Amino acid sequence: xxxxxxxxxxxxxxxxxxxxxxxxxxxxxxxxxxxxxxxxxxxxxxxxxxxxxxxxxxxxxxxxxxxxxxxxxxxxxxxxxxxxxxxxxxxxxxxxxxxxxxxxxxxxxxxxxxxxxxxxxxxxxxxxxxxxxxxxxxxxxxxxxxxxxxxxxxxxxxxxxxxxxxxxxxxxxxxxxxxxxxxxxxxxxxxxxxxxxxxxxxxxxxxxxxxxxxxxxxxxxxxxxxxxxxxxxxxxxxxxxxxxxxxxxxxxxxxxxxxxxxxxxxxxxxxxxxxxx
Numbered sequence: 001x002x003x004x005x006x007x008x009x010x011x012x013x014x015x016x017x018x019x020x021x022x023x024x025x026x027x028x029x030x031x032x033x034x035x036x037x038x039x040x041x042x043x044x045x046x047x048x049x050x051x052x053x054x055x056x057x058x059x060x061x062x063x064x065x066x067x068x069x070x071x072x073x074x075x076x077x078x079x080x081x082x083x084x085x086x087x088x089x090x091x092x093x094x095x096x097x098x099x100x101x102x103x104x105x106x107x108x109x110x111x112x113x114x115x116x117x118x119x120x121x122x123x124x125x126x127x128x129x130x131x132x133x134x135x136x137x138x139x140x141x142x143x144x145x146x147x148x149x150x151x152x153x154x155x156x157x158x159x160x161x162x163x164x165x166x167x168x169x170x171x172x173x174x175x176x177x178x179x180x181x182x183x184x185x186x187x188x189x190x191x192x193x194x195x196x197x198x199x200x201x202x203x204x205x206x207x208x209x210x211x212x213x214x215x216x217x218x219x220x221x222x223x224x225x226x227x228x229x230x231x232x233x234x235x236x237x238x239x240x241x242x243x244x245x246x247x248x249x250x251x252x253x254x255x256x257x258x259x260x261x262x263x264x265x266x267x268x269x270x271x272x273x274x275x276x277x
Contacts, residue, residue: 001045004035011058018062021199026067030057033071064198076122077129081152083120086144088207090122093264094184097238098126100262100271101182104234109133111179114228116166116221119145119207121152121159123182123238128156139164142206167220173228181225184238185217186210214240218247222254222274229276241268248272 002010008031015023031039034053035046046054057070068074068089073082076090077098083089101123105111110133115124118138128136136159140146149161162169166185187210188196200208210216218237229235235256239247244261251259256274264270 002051003045004031004039004042007031007035007046007051007054008039011054014058014062018064020061020064026061029067029071030054030061033057064202066199066202069202076120077126079122079125079129079155081120081122081125082148084148085202086142086204087148088119088145088184088203090120093266093268093270094122094238095126096262096264097182097184097236097271098123098130100273101180101234101236102127102130104236104273105131105134105180108179110135112177113137113180113182114173114178114225115139116169116181116183116225117141117185117207117217118149118161119184121149121161123184124159125152125156127180127182128159134158136160137162139166139169141165142204145204145207166217170224170228173225175227176230177228179230179233180236181221181229181233182236183217183221185221187214187217187238187240187243189214213246214243215246215250218243218250222250222256226255226276231276233276234273235276236271236273239269239272241270244269244272248274 008027011027012023015026034050068083073080074090081090113127113134113136115138118124118140121138124136124138128134139162140149146163153159153161186208188208190212193209248259251274257277258275261272
């Protein structure tokens with residue numbers, strides 16, 4: 001029979017040897033998933049089912065399967081989103097982008113918002129949480145990711161999931177239809193796609209690959225979606241940490257004004273925004 005503390009030590013040792021990024025936090029989460037939040041105070045031994053679950057999940061994590069996929073749900077702001085294979089993992093850095101977008105809507109009590117490359121719906125749902133009267137459309141191309149998007153959108157009936165291709169969807173939109181467009185598009189370069197960290201390699205390439213220079217989606221959205229914004233409306237992007245200058249140049253070159261941005265909590269450039277004249 002194995003106690004909770006003995007099991008935790010075994011998991012921690014195994015994950016350390018496998019080189020996972022934060023073995024202690026991962027071991028804690030796996031124990032919570034299998035044995036409940038109060039596992040630290042349990043005196044009884046783990047059941048056979050709990051041991052089997054921990055064994056399987058530890059094996060998966062040792063193979064660098066994202067801990068978020070193993071958990072099946074992950075926090076974003078004060079939401080908990082369903083995630084798994086086929087959808088990009090919500091990240092804390094994206095919360096900064098969501099907050100920057102909400103700030104652009106100051107004075108707009110009921111904005112109409114379009115979230116492009118929505119994935120799990122983190123940005124759109126986060127904005128729906130921050131702006132309770134907002135109407136949000138989340139567009140996602142991948143059928144695998146769309147399944148998670150539709151389930152997560154059940155959290156807020158004012159957030160509508162749409163299965164669509166960002167490179168075509170603008171043709172369906174009326175002029176001046178939105179106050180805000182947000183996007184966390186694929187932005188890794190071709191070179192970066194060949195050098196993915198083990199955990200990131202589990203995530204869908206469709207959500208990561210931004211073309212040879214990582215800028216394909218920024219060029220298209222900046223050039224093709226401006227007409228869908230009302231005058232004075234805002235476009236807010238998540239960017240890679242080395243892309244701010246390039247994305248700002250694209251925006252200025254396609255007629256946007258008041259181009260700016262901000263850093264994430266790690267001090268890296270993370271969001272860029274621009275206003276339609």
